[in-house]
Amino acid sequence: MGSILKTLLVLGIFVLGVAIGWAVRDYDGHRDAEFKMATQPAQFEAPDSTHLKQLQKLFDTNRFAAAVAGMQGLSAADHETMRTYLYRRAAQLMEQGRCAQQLRLFNFYLQQFERTATGLLLQARCQALQADYVAAISSLYAARIFDISESDEKLIRQLLLETVLKQERALRSEGKLDALDYFYQTLLVQEPEQGAYYMQLAHIRQELGDVDGSIGALLQIQNDRILGSKARQLLEKMQQEKDQMRNSAEVIPLEVSGSRLIVTAVLDGHYPLRLLLDTGAAMTVVEPDVLRRAGYRLDQANREYFRTANGIIRAPIVRIQNLAIESTIETDLFVGSMPLDLGADADGLLGMNYLQHYRFSVDQAAGLLYLSRRE
Numbered sequence: 001m002g003s004i005l006k007t008l009l010v011l012g013i014f015v016l017g018v019a020i021g022w023a024v025r026d027y028d029g030h031r032d033a034e035f036k037m038a039t040q041p042a043q044f045e046a047p048d049s050t051h052l053k054q055l056q057k058l059f060d061t062n063r064f065a066a067a068v069a070g071m072q073g074l075s076a077a078d079h080e081t082m083r084t085y086l087y088r089r090a091a092q093l094m095e096q097g098r099c100a101q102q103l104r105l106f107n108f109y110l111q112q113f114e115r116t117a118t119g120l121l122l123q124a125r126c127q128a129l130q131a132d133y134v135a136a137i138s139s140l141y142a143a144r145i146f147d148i149s150e151s152d153e154k155l156i157r158q159l160l161l162e163t164v165l166k167q168e169r170a171l172r173s174e175g176k177l178d179a180l181d182y183f184y185q186t187l188l189v190q191e192p193e194q195g196a197y198y199m200q201l202a203h204i205r206q207e208l209g210d211v212d213g214s215i216g217a218l219l220q221i222q223n224d225r226i227l228g229s230k231a232r233q234l235l236e237k238m239q240q241e242k243d244q245m246r247n248s249a250e251v252i253p254l255e256v257s258g259s260r261l262i263v264t265a266v267l268d269g270h271y272p273l274r275l276l277l278d279t280g281a282a283m284t285v286v287e288p289d290v291l292r293r294a295g296y297r298l299d300q301a302n303r304e305y306f307r308t309a310n311g312i313i314r315a316p317i318v319r320i321q322n323l324a325i326e327s328t329i330e331t332d333l334f335v336g337s338m339p340l341d342l343g344a345d346a347d348g349l350l351g352m353n354y355l356q357h358y359r360f361s362v363d364q365a366a367g368l369l370y371l372s373r374r375e
Helices: 002-039 052-058 063-070 076-095 099-112 117-129 135-143 149-172 177-190 195-210 212-219 229-249 288-293
Strands: 252-255 255-257 262-267 270-278 302-308 313-324 328-337 348-350 358-363 369-374
Touching: 052 063, 052 076, 063 195, 063 270, 076 099, 099 117, 117 135, 135 149, 149 212, 149 313, 177 195, 195 212, 195 229, 212 229, 212 358, 229 358, 252 313, 270 288, 288 313, 288 328, 288 358
Parallel strands: 270 348
Antiparallel strands: 252 369, 255 262, 262 270, 262 313, 302 313, 313 328, 358 369
């Protein structure tokens, strides 16, 4: 059964990838011409006044802070004239491959003036060229808020499609499936109607071994006009595999405390831990005091960035000897260390860098975690 489901999932990814690839290919040949039409006015008349000519010279010589400051107090017509010139200069910098300067130009402008769809489109293109795909996607979504033409909406849709694919390839090349999962979740906040994103999320979670998460994503699109039939087919197969997996899996008791699921673990064979099950955490995290008692020097540890409820923070990571849950054990595991304010009933989080070694499923009502080591 597992091989059949794996074949279906691979086929699903292939078909979806081919469809997206053809869309991007058909669009790519026209993208640059359409983009220039959408971001550059057909005509630009050189300004008559000395002041506007001085501003134009400042833009030409990349003295952006002075140029933008000089736009303060202009009449609406003069401001529009200089903003049009700013767009032309920004497009020119992009065509010259000088995206860092283009983004610096927009940074100065946006400190003083409001965003526009044209500016955001230009900015997004340079962000994508610099491989800052998340920033580019954010700019494109922001551009859609404005009252734009049908052709510009089509352009943004295609640019989003292309940039999403590039970000997925980048994360996959780095083996960051957990980050890819989070990436598609953020996309669905913006576009909850995008069935293709749910399908991709289901495939990613299947790769991560998160059976319940994959099923949850498919349930969202089981009645989708385009993908519903495929989703229902996969759901049936995955439910069968889930039942089969549970019959042969290690069964771990969980303590259910409200919405919290807590598992008992042992650090390095001697230090008992109570860890909150968190499939949204990329890395397992343990409270600093616990790691210090186990002999780890956090002041000498490397630091990594973590996404938390309070924003992005930088915290130590250490390589532990092992972490055991019942008879399952993982050695040489990296764990993060930071105060989590979980209260007295938990010492940390059990994250995906442990769970990804298993196909896993949770029966919350029964308080059970099923772990089946992946082949």
